[in-house]
Amino acid sequence: xxxxxxxxxxxxxxxxxxxxxxxxxxxxxxxxxxxxxxxxxxxxxxxxxxxxxxxxxxxxxxxxxxxxxxxxxxxxxxxxxxxxxxxxxxxxxxxxxxxxxxxxxxxxxxxxxxxxxxxxxxxxxxxxxxxxxxxxxxxxxxxxxxxxxxxxxx
Amino acid sequence: xxxxxxxxxxxxxxxxxxxxxxxxxxxxxxxxxxxxxxxxxxxxxxxxxxxxxxxxxxxxxxxxxxxxxxxxxxxxxxxxxxxxxxxxxxxxxxxxxxxxxxxxxxxxxxxxxxxxxxxxxxxxxxxxxxxxxxxxxxxxxxxxxxxxxxxxxxxxxxxxxxxxxxxxxxxxxxxxxxxxxxxxxxxxxxxxxxxxxxxxxxxxxxxxxxxxxxxxxxxxxxxxxxxxxxxxxxxxxxxxxxxxxxxxxxxxxxxxxxxxxxxxxxxxxxxxxxxxxxxxxxxxxxxxxxxxxxxxxxxxxxxxxxxxxxxxxxxxxxxxxxxxxxxxxxxxxxxxxxxxxxxxxxxxxxxxxxxxxxxxxxxxxxxxxxxxxxxxxxxxxxxxxxxxxxxxxxxxxxxxxxxxxxxxxxxxxxxxxxxxxxxxxxxxxxxxxxxxxxxxxxxxxxxxxxxxxxxxxxxxxxxxxxxxxxxxxxxxxxxxxxxxxxxxxxxxxxxxxxxxxxxxxxxxxxxxxxxxxxxxxxxxxxxxx
Numbered sequence: 001x002x003x004x005x006x007x008x009x010x011x012x013x014x015x016x017x018x019x020x021x022x023x024x025x026x027x028x029x030x031x032x033x034x035x036x037x038x039x040x041x042x043x044x045x046x047x048x049x050x051x052x053x054x055x056x057x058x059x060x061x062x063x064x065x066x067x068x069x070x071x072x073x074x075x076x077x078x079x080x081x082x083x084x085x086x087x088x089x090x091x092x093x094x095x096x097x098x099x100x101x102x103x104x105x106x107x108x109x110x111x112x113x114x115x116x117x118x119x120x121x122x123x124x125x126x127x128x129x130x131x132x133x134x135x136x137x138x139x140x141x142x143x144x145x146x147x148x149x150x151x152x153x154x
Numbered sequence: 155x156x157x158x159x160x161x162x163x164x165x166x167x168x169x170x171x172x173x174x175x176x177x178x179x180x181x182x183x184x185x186x187x188x189x190x191x192x193x194x195x196x197x198x199x200x201x202x203x204x205x206x207x208x209x210x211x212x213x214x215x216x217x218x219x220x221x222x223x224x225x226x227x228x229x230x231x232x233x234x235x236x237x238x239x240x241x242x243x244x245x246x247x248x249x250x251x252x253x254x255x256x257x258x259x260x261x262x263x264x265x266x267x268x269x270x271x272x273x274x275x276x277x278x279x280x281x282x283x284x285x286x287x288x289x290x291x292x293x294x295x296x297x298x299x300x301x302x303x304x305x306x307x308x309x310x311x312x313x314x315x316x317x318x319x320x321x322x323x324x325x326x327x328x329x330x331x332x333x334x335x336x337x338x339x340x341x342x343x344x345x346x347x348x349x350x351x352x353x354x355x356x357x358x359x360x361x362x363x364x365x366x367x368x369x370x371x372x373x374x375x376x377x378x379x380x381x382x383x384x385x386x387x388x389x390x391x392x393x394x395x396x397x398x399x400x401x402x403x404x405x406x407x408x409x410x411x412x413x414x415x416x417x418x419x420x421x422x423x424x425x426x427x428x429x430x431x432x433x434x435x436x437x438x439x440x441x442x443x444x445x446x447x448x449x450x451x452x453x454x455x456x457x458x459x460x461x462x463x464x465x466x467x468x469x470x471x472x473x474x475x476x477x478x479x480x481x482x483x484x485x486x487x488x489x490x491x492x493x494x495x496x497x498x499x500x501x502x503x504x505x506x507x508x509x510x511x512x513x514x515x516x517x518x519x520x521x522x523x524x525x526x527x528x529x530x531x532x533x534x535x536x537x538x539x540x541x542x543x544x545x546x547x548x549x550x551x552x553x554x555x556x557x558x559x560x561x562x563x564x565x566x567x568x569x570x571x572x573x574x575x576x577x578x579x580x581x582x583x584x585x586x587x588x589x590x591x592x593x594x595x596x597x598x599x600x601x602x603x604x605x606x607x608x609x610x611x612x613x614x615x616x617x618x619x620x621x622x623x624x625x626x627x628x629x630x631x632x633x634x635x636x637x638x639x640x641x642x643x644x645x646x647x648x649x650x651x652x653x654x655x656x657x658x659x660x661x662x663x664x665x666x667x668x669x670x671x672x673x674x675x676x677x678x679x680x681x682x683x
Binding site for chain 2: 013014016017018019038039062063084086087089090092093094095096097098099100101102103104105106107108109110111112113114116117118119120122123124125126127128129130131132133134135136145146147148149150151152153154
């Protein structure tokens with residue numbers, strides 16, 4: 001099998017971030033001695049270049065991986081289990097595609113109903129009064145509270 | 155008139171257009187001046203220049219990215235820009251186009267920089283501060299410059315520019331015109347005070363009396379009026395039947411003539427002094443209430459209830475979809491003969507994000523009654539409608555000949571009809587027995603607020619708006635995003651994004667399982683771009 005180089009990183013971003021900020025903490029190279037699952041590879045390293053790495057990139061596989069498990073074996077060997085980060089691995093291809101956005105942080109329409117936001121049980125009550133009225137029946141106001149009498153032959 | 159034939163041949167570095175058509179009507183046109191601003195595409199046609207407080211404002215009309223656009227230049231420097239129709243969020247411009255007639259509103263001030271932010275209040279007419287407000291009307295704008303809708307069918311290049319976005323709902327939606335709407339403007343509403351008032355004072359008198367004046371007619375009981383009526387009409391045992399109705403009202407009647415003698419059946423009550431009116435209807439604009447959004451979101455419509463209290467009518471429920479973010483003008487009409495009240499709610503909405511940039515309608519009307527019965531005579535006239543008076547006027551009747559009973563009422567020995575609350579007791583000439591139809595006033599009440607009970611309630615109309623309060627946590631959009639339903643190129647987005655669906659093409663070395671996982675993650679957990 002072809003030689004592979006592995007770069008170990010740490011990242012602190014949320015896993016949902018597609019283009020993570022990575023800090024290099026080590027590197028290794030070697031050859032896989034058996035077939036490997038591209039999505040869930042695992043390998044044994046003779047030294048421990050991993051350090052506190054939680055992420056890596058395997059150049060021969062052209063993918064980024066989460067380090068999901070580190071097992072210390074005998075004789076100073078370390079077993080590292082990985083799982084592919086599809087968001088990071090295929091970021092360049094992803095951003096060239098299109099999709100129907102359902103929710104977005106910066107580009108949104110607040111006039112679409114949002115079931116994700118709860119509403120309180122108590123409602124706010126507001127009153128808005130019209131400024132004018134023809135009905136001003138107050139005692140003493142001679143123009144109002146009049147009697148209208150309709151008669152024949154007036 | 156209204157053609158672009160006199161386009162300057164060169165304006166800065168812009169190539170003049172040659173494909174502009176002609177329109178009809180008149181432009182506000184002054185001598186064309188060289189245009190030094192950045193016009194983007196096409197030439198700008200000057201529409202007018204005016205001077206205000208040592209500043210010179212020039213208005214231009216042209217096109218930007220296929221949309222009709224207007225600019226204001228202040229002292230030769232471009233200060234405002236807006237796409238038509240609608241308004242600009244950063245300038246003091248608003249334009250309304252109805253039936254190819256453009257009305258442009260703009261705000262200027264001694265300090266043009268201070269005008270920013272006036273556009274929204276400009277729409278509602280509630281311009282704050284102390285700006286100068288002017289208006290001009292341009293007719294005959296060439297149709298090609300004013301599309302029926304403003305959907306930009308060109309590919310979106312800047313998703314943050316609302317005028318460049320793909321049409322809502324997808325790339326192929328909203329490409330057909332939605333159609334036009336008629337506008338029920340305030341000045342087109344009926345005004346019965348002007349249109350319906352008719353003078354029946356030759357035969358029917360509508361007296362308007364204060365308490366003092368009421369007392370002045372009490373002498374009818376001691377004077378000679380009753381004897382005169384009996385002598386003239388023979389067989390009349392209850393002259394009070396000449397009083398068709400007596401109601402106390404809480405409004406001030408209009409068209410009042412003061413200090414006349416009270417007459418009944420043609421005979422004057424001595425010593426009386428009363429007022430009378432020839433009008434039947436009263437119209438009043440009760441003013442406007444702008445119900446504004448609080449949340450600026452769907453919560454202003456989906457979790458809101460709006461009630462409107464109307465004096466002498468009751469509490470009515472209105473639809474937030476119609477009345478929210480709109481100017482609600484309440485018009486009140488009163489029938490002074492019966493106390494019937496009719497309310498019309500005129501709703502004016504200017505919202506450039508909706509299908510119609512402007513709408514005016516009268517979606518609601520309600521009726522009530524504000525009359526308080528005054529118990530005069532043996533007849534309970536509170537339910538009588540004097541529409542029959544119209545029939546009397548049309549018949550040209552005289553008062554001679556004695557009473558004839560209405561068609562189906564029995565007659566007493568004196569020839570006087572037995573009182574029947576369903577029928578108007580009128581001194582009819584023989585042969586007028588057809589006057590048997592009575593139209594009861596329509597009284598809609600809510601909790602009994604008509605007439606006397608209404609007098610014990612509020613006399614002003616008011617809205618009660620009950621709004622739900624959404625619970626927005628801090629930084630919620632960065633964690634869960636806000637609703638959207640539109641197609642985007644993923645690379646044009648930033649921040650948290652959750653997809654409804656997506657097609658992933660040309661994914662490089664990704665295997666099927668990875669593509670499926672990527673789709674699943676982007677439609678369930680989302681991605682931060």
